[in-house]
Amino acid sequence: MTGSLRKSGIEVLGDIPWGTHFCQFYETPQDLLYTEAAFFKAGLQHNEYCLWILSETNKELTVEEAASTLRKLLPDLDDYLAADKLEIVSREEWFLKEGIYDLKAIAERFSEKLKQALLRGFDGMRVNGGGAWLLDHFEGELHKLEKKIDQFIVGQPLIILCNFPLPHILGNDMFDVMHNHQFGIARRYGKWEVFETPELLQAKASLKKMNEDLEQLNNKLEQRVAERTQQLDEAVQYLKIEITDHKKAEELLTESYQQIRALTEHLQNIREEEQIRIARELHDEIGQQLTVLKLNADWLREEIDSPDKTIQKKFKDHMAMVDTAIQSVRKISTELRPSALDDMGLAAAMDWHLNEFEKRTNIQSYFLKSEKQPELSAKVQTAFFRIFQEALTNVARHARASEVKVTLTQKNSHLHLSIHDNGAGFDPQKAKEKRTLGLLGMKERAAMIGANYQVQSKSGEGTTVSVLLPIHE
Ligand SMILES: Nc1ncnc2c1ncn2[C@@H]1O[C@H](COP(=O)(O)OP(=O)(O)OP(=O)(O)O)[C@@H](O)[C@H]1O
Numbered sequence: 057m058t059g060s061l062r063k064s065g066i067e068v069l070g071d072i073p074w075g076t077h078f079c080q081f082y083e084t085p086q087d088l089l090y091t092e093a094a095f096f097k098a099g100l101q102h103n104e105y106c107l108w109i110l111s112e113t114n115k116e117l118t119v120e121e122a123a124s125t126l127r128k129l130l131p132d133l134d135d136y137l138a139a140d141k142l143e144i145v146s147r148e149e150w151f152l153k154e155g156i157y158d159l160k161a162i163a164e165r166f167s168e169k170l171k172q173a174l175l176r177g178f179d180g181m182r183v184n185g186g187g188a189w190l191l192d193h194f195e196g197e198l199h200k201l202e203k204k205i206d207q208f209i210v211g212q213p214l215i216i217l218c219n220f221p222l223p224h225i226l227g228n229d230m231f232d233v234m235h236n237h238q239f240g241i242a243r244r245y246g247k248w249e250v251f252e253t254p255e256l257l258q259a260k261a262s263l264k265k266m267n268e269d270l271e272q273l274n275n276k277l278e279q280r281v282a283e284r285t286q287q288l289d290e291a292v293q294y295l296k297i298e299i300t301d302h303k304k305a306e307e308l309l310t311e312s313y314q315q316i317r318a319l320t321e322h323l324q325n326i327r328e329e330e331q332i333r334i335a336r337e338l339h340d341e342i343g344q345q346l347t348v349l350k351l352n353a354d355w356l357r358e359e360i361d362s363p364d365k366t367i368q369k370k371f372k373d374h375m376a377m378v379d380t381a382i383q384s385v386r387k388i389s390t391e392l393r394p395s396a397l398d399d400m401g402l403a404a405a406m407d408w409h410l411n412e413f414e415k416r417t418n419i420q421s422y423f424l425k426s427e428k429q430p431e432l433s434a435k436v437q438t439a440f441f442r443i444f445q446e447a448l449t450n451v452a453r454h455a456r457a458s459e460v461k462v463t464l465t466q467k468n469s470h471l472h473l474s475i476h477d478n479g480a481g482f483d484p485q486k487a488k489e490k491r492t493l494g495l496l497g498m499k500e501r502a503a504m505i506g507a508n509y510q511v512q513s514k515s516g517e518g519t520t521v522s523v524l525l526p527i528h529e
């Protein structure tokens with residue numbers, strides 16, 4: 057509040073801040089009254105409490121006389137007086153209560169008056185009074201009074217204007233008066249002049265310099281903001297391009313991944329068909345031929361029927377060799393593609409394979425399967441069988457397990473395959489770094505038939521491979 061500007065009412069001054077303590081020099085009583093009327097009018101119109109202390113040296117006015125003189129310039133005066141917005145007090149009442157001049161009491165009177173004004177809802181208070189009379193009656197007191205006012209007024213919603221008649225105030229007194237006020241104005245024969253003290257001039261100069269510095273700083277700041285904004289714009293632009301490139305690269309990557317997947321599927325189908333063909337050829341062609349060889353050899357042995365022990369032994373060895381060859385052909389062709397898979401379905405083929413696995417590895421194997429198995433396409437059967445095969449191969453190669461449990465069950469329209477071993481286990485995250493193909497192949501095969509695939513394993517806690525396929529019956 058104290059920082060806001062107020063109307064001074066005096067043309068040469070315009071607006072002044074709260075806390076202004078200034079003086080005016082006047083030549084004639086008309087000059088004085090003109091200023092006082094303008095000064096109070098501005099205060100009264102802007103919600104300020106006005107205090108007029110009658111204390112001029114040249115002519116002692118009574119309160120009534122002062123009011124009637126002011127009334128000529130301020131027609132609403134009586135309304136203001138009636139509403140107690142303007143108060144006119146005599147010098148005796150204000151400065152010499154009970155005939156005593158007491159600076160402390162005077163200061164308290166100012167303070168109390170301001171407090172009351174604020175309590176009554178005024179924005180602040182403006183005061184006008186004469187000071188020159190003190191020079192005649194109390195030597196040195198004018199200086200003390202002005203100094204006290206100067207200290208008191210700081211930060212208060214208060215404006216004080218002190219009057220000094222020009223013919224009365226001369227030489228040193230004039231300097232003292234100027235020194236004790238922030239600035240002075242003079243009204244001489246109807247004309248205005250403004251006197252500024254060196255402190256005020258200096259303050260104004262500093263203010264001007266500060267304003268200039270501030271403007272410069274502002275300009276610099278604006279320039280910096282503009283530069284930063286441009287940099288930011290450039291960065292955003294760059295980021296936009298980066299994001300677009302990144303998106304394009306991602307799309308390309310997804311596209312190539314899909315192509316690789318399709319190619320893998322295609323290759324696996326070809327491989328599967330090729331294995332079926334080779335298995336069949338081995339079984340039908342070589343197997344047939346070996347059987348013919350065996351029959352021929354039998355016939356020859358009977359025809360020759362030699363008692364020669366060496367010939368008999370040769371024939372026996374030959375027959376054993378042919379039997380072994382027949383078994384090898386069967387084994388190889390079954391491993392390439394167990395005919396049970398095509399003939400008897402997935403569960404039977406797995407059963408057969410698990411038996412072979414147990415015989416070969418001595419790992420205790422258990423197979424748990426649902427009584428009724430769903431009808432599955434050749435593609436799904438092959439994928440399940442190959443995953444199961446690879447999982448068992450891994451158990452044999454890496455797990456050092458003593459038992460393996462396989463389940464093939466149907467639950468809530470899902471077919472669930474799991475291969476669990478009680479072996480050493482491993483860290484699937486680290487296994488990925490090895491760039492091997494077994495686990496990856498299982499994952500791809502599951503993805504190709506739309507199944508969910510998972511490997512759960514922990515060092516020392518065995519491994520479980522599971523595949524979950526939604527089925528619609
Ligand atoms: N059942 C398991 N028990 C213990 N470790 C396993 C098991 N299965 C896989 N691992 C570990 O995970 C690694 C990756 O398996 P993955 O089948 O991909 O590769 P691989 O069997 O070493 O080689 P290949 O590509 O011929 O299959 C294995 O090298 C092994 O360390």
Ligand SMILES: [Mg+2]
Nearest residue numbers: 449450494495
């Ligand atoms: Mg493997």
